[in-house]
Amino acid sequence: MSDLLLQTESLSVGRGDRVLFSGLTFAVAAGELVHLRGRNGAGKTSLLEVLAGLRAAVSGTVARPAGGLHWLGHKNALNGDLSVYENLGFWCALQNCDPSPIAAALERLGLARLRHRPSRTLSAGQKRRAALARLLIAPRPLWLLDEPLAALDVEGLAYVGRMLDEHLRGGGGALVTSHQALPVDATHVQILELA
Amino acid sequence: MLRAFAAALRRELRVAARHKGDWLLPPLFYLIVVTLFALGGKPNDPQLAAFAPAVLWVGGLLSALLNLDRLFRADYDDGTLEQMFLAEHGPLAVVYAKLAGHWLLGGLPLALLAVPLALQLGVPTPVLGSLLTGLLLGTPMLSLIGGFAAALTVGLPRAAVLLPVLVLPLIGPVVIFGAGAARAAAAGLDAAGPLYLLASLLVLGLCFLPLAATAALRNSFE
Amino acid sequence: MWTWFHRLASPPTFFRLADRFSIWLAAVAVLLIGYGLVGGLVLAPADYQQGDAFRIIYVHVPAAWLSLSGYVAMAAAALVAIIWRMKLAECVVVAIAPVGASFTALALVTGMLWGKPMWGAYWVWDARLTAELVLLFLYLGVIGLNQAFEDPRAGARACGLLALVGVVNVPIVHYSVEWWNSLHQGPTVSRIGKPSIAPAMLWPLLSMSLGCMALFAWAVLRRVQNELLLRERRSSWVKAWLREREAAGRV
Numbered sequence: 001m002s003d004l005l006l007q008t009e010s011l012s013v014g015r016g017d018r019v020l021f022s023g024l025t026f027a028v029a030a031g032e033l034v035h036l037r038g039r040n041g042a043g044k045t046s047l048l049e050v051l052a053g054l055r056a057a058v059s060g061t062v063a064r065p066a067g068g069l070h071w072l073g074h075k076n077a078l079n080g081d082l083s084v085y086e087n088l089g090f091w092c093a094l095q096n097c098d099p100s101p102i103a104a105a106l107e108r109l110g111l112a113r114l115r116h117r118p119s120r121t122l123s124a125g126q127k128r129r130a131a132l133a134r135l136l137i138a139p140r141p142l143w144l145l146d147e148p149l150a151a152l153d154v155e156g157l158a159y160v161g162r163m164l165d166e167h168l169r170g171g172g173g174a175l176v177t178s179h180q181a182l183p184v185d186a187t188h189v190q191i192l193e194l195a
Numbered sequence: 196m197l198r199a200f201a202a203a204l205r206r207e208l209r210v211a212a213r214h215k216g217d218w219l220l221p222p223l224f225y226l227i228v229v230t231l232f233a234l235g236g237k238p239n240d241p242q243l244a245a246f247a248p249a250v251l252w253v254g255g256l257l258s259a260l261l262n263l264d265r266l267f268r269a270d271y272d273d274g275t276l277e278q279m280f281l282a283e284h285g286p287l288a289v290v291y292a293k294l295a296g297h298w299l300l301g302g303l304p305l306a307l308l309a310v311p312l313a314l315q316l317g318v319p320t321p322v323l324g325s326l327l328t329g330l331l332l333g334t335p336m337l338s339l340i341g342g343f344a345a346a347l348t349v350g351l352p353r354a355a356v357l358l359p360v361l362v363l364p365l366i367g368p369v370v371i372f373g374a375g376a377a378r379a380a381a382a383g384l385d386a387a388g389p390l391y392l393l394a395s396l397l398v399l400g401l402c403f404l405p406l407a408a409t410a411a412l413r414n415s416f417e
Numbered sequence: 418m419w420t421w422f423h424r425l426a427s428p429p430t431f432f433r434l435a436d437r438f439s440i441w442l443a444a445v446a447v448l449l450i451g452y453g454l455v456g457g458l459v460l461a462p463a464d465y466q467q468g469d470a471f472r473i474i475y476v477h478v479p480a481a482w483l484s485l486s487g488y489v490a491m492a493a494a495a496l497v498a499i500i501w502r503m504k505l506a507e508c509v510v511v512a513i514a515p516v517g518a519s520f521t522a523l524a525l526v527t528g529m530l531w532g533k534p535m536w537g538a539y540w541v542w543d544a545r546l547t548a549e550l551v552l553l554f555l556y557l558g559v560i561g562l563n564q565a566f567e568d569p570r571a572g573a574r575a576c577g578l579l580a581l582v583g584v585v586n587v588p589i590v591h592y593s594v595e596w597w598n599s600l601h602q603g604p605t606v607s608r609i610g611k612p613s614i615a616p617a618m619l620w621p622l623l624s625m626s627l628g629c630m631a632l633f634a635w636a637v638l639r640r641v642q643n644e645l646l647l648r649e650r651r652s653s654w655v656k657a658w659l660r661e662r663e664a665a666g667r668v
Contacts, residue, residue, distance in 0.1 A: 363554055
């Protein structure tokens with residue numbers, strides 16, 4: 001019986017004074033990848049924000065894993081004036097984690113030669129890869145990724161696929177929103193459709 | 196938590212070093228405002244020296260307001276704010292660091308600049324001490340209150356117009372006591388009373404305003 | 418007892434209760450203010466020092482007192498709204514601001530009209546008047562902040578935070594006449610001990626105070642109802658209520 005990383009009970013999510021959906025009950029187990037789908041405006045981003053703990057739900061409960069989680073939103077959280085290296089170093093200090101894996105993570109994602117350039121000079125895909133580097137720097141059991149594949153090229157998609165595979169094999173879980181198909185082995189993927 | 200504070204403060208100073216124009220503007224503005232006051236009055240007017248504390252305080256306030264809108268906006272726009280709130284030690288350390296950075300780059304230079312400007316306005320030398328002490332106690336309060344107002348309005352499109360309206364009623368007592376201390380010194384009275392009141396306001400502000408600012412930032416996600 | 422509170426906090430229940438309650442509040446307000454105005458402006462004897470000018474006390478004191486207690490109520494509602502995220506408390510915060518601002522403005526204007534014959538000046542920058550002016554700006558800041566937000570819930574919570582930070586000003590206004598040398602006269606009526614004012618002048622004053630309190634409460638209640646209708650306009654109870662009023666021919 002694999003343990004559950006994320007569990008929700010009758011979750012109701014809203015934005016502003018509108019309720020987007022209610023009564024959502026599901027779970028993400030270790031080694032499981034949940035692909036969250038739904039039309040534009042269905043509430044996928046809002047759901048991920050509530051699951052991450054950034055916003056409060058209208059009603060219902062969310063149980064998060066003890067080891068913490070990673071949340072990747074639409075924005076990359078990179079300050080344009082600072083280099084990728086400086087940005088990730090700051091993030092490490094915030095999370096109180098060891099900064100030594102930063103260089104290796106950037107190497108893996110193909111950003112090694114760009115790491116000291118100001119972030120505003122990077123392309124959209126490169127910034128996305130820099131944001132994804134956070135997932136490699138601090139190991140956490142649960143990944144909540146909102147459109148992680150946006151702006152990535154074929155190479156970037158391959159990187160993400162490998163990262164997800166490794167993470168799932170290591171006992172982690174992930175909930176991913178994407179309009180594209182996920183570059184992982186289809187047998188591990190569960191679909192969650194937001195009506 | 197101290198690590199997050201230090202890293203955030205370093206980050207603020209680093210960004211400021213790469214955009215020197217940002218923090219050179221307020222002192223320049225201060226210089227312009229005070230000089231215009233002097234130009235607008237009679238040449239060598241002794242009454243100008245009596246009015247100088249008010250001019251210096253209000254000029255400092257307006258100059259410090261210039262950079263407020265940008266305090267949290269960049270982080271709001273690029274998504275760093277959300278990562279702050281997901282952090283282990285929460286965003287409070289970063290908020291303290293941002294307010295400290297705003298004072299070090301804004302309020303402190305303005306307070307120091309006030310001394311030569313005061314001499315330019317004809318303020319007698321014994322008054323300078325109370326003026327400077329008052330400004331050194333009052334400008335952090337300005338960063339705290341301004342930071343709170345900036346946090347309240349961070350997601351709003353026309354925040355820059357709203358900021359002065361929000362800052363003014365809260366900064367009133369600070370200006371009253373600060374300018375009052377300088378005026379008391381000018382009249383030969385003991386300036387310690389208003390200065391102590393300023394100090395106690397600062398302590399109160401340091402304890403509560405960053406908390407309020409953090410709550411206001413969290414509100415901006417909704 | 419908490420279930421009663423929870424039921425009261427539900428918008429449709431509160432709305433219906435407010436409808437019934439506001440009629441009584443309006444009646445009480447009219448009666449008390451009516452007696453207060455007649456008793457104070459016409460029947461009470463003229464003050465031996467100020468003559469008839471003192472009669473402004475019957476508008477000025479209730480307005481000033483309500484400007485302060487209204488702000489405290491707003492701050493209390495703000496606390497509830499922020500900690501418990503209660504929709505009704507958010508509506509109360511937003512509703513009190515304009516009413517409180519009006520009473521503060523009234524207090525300031527009547528104070529200025531009284532100041533001219535009393536002190537010879539319309540305005541002096543003494544502690545109490547300045548603090549009351551700051552209170553007006555705080556109210557206006559809350560109104561302005563609420564208008565700037567698109568999402569009414571986030572806006573109400575932001576206003577709540579502002580109100581809470583500004584509540585420090587209320588004791589300053591109240592105690593300013595004791596802490597600093599103020600031109601403004603000291604407290605006339607305190608809870609303990611004999612008031613320093615003649616009974617014939619006192620009763621209309623108390624009546625005006627209570628009547629204005631009822632007026633304040635009535636205005637806030639109606640505003641809360643409006644706010645609820647606006648926020649919940651898509652919900653079923655509002656649609657049902659609109660249909661009822663349409664059927665009764667009162668829309």
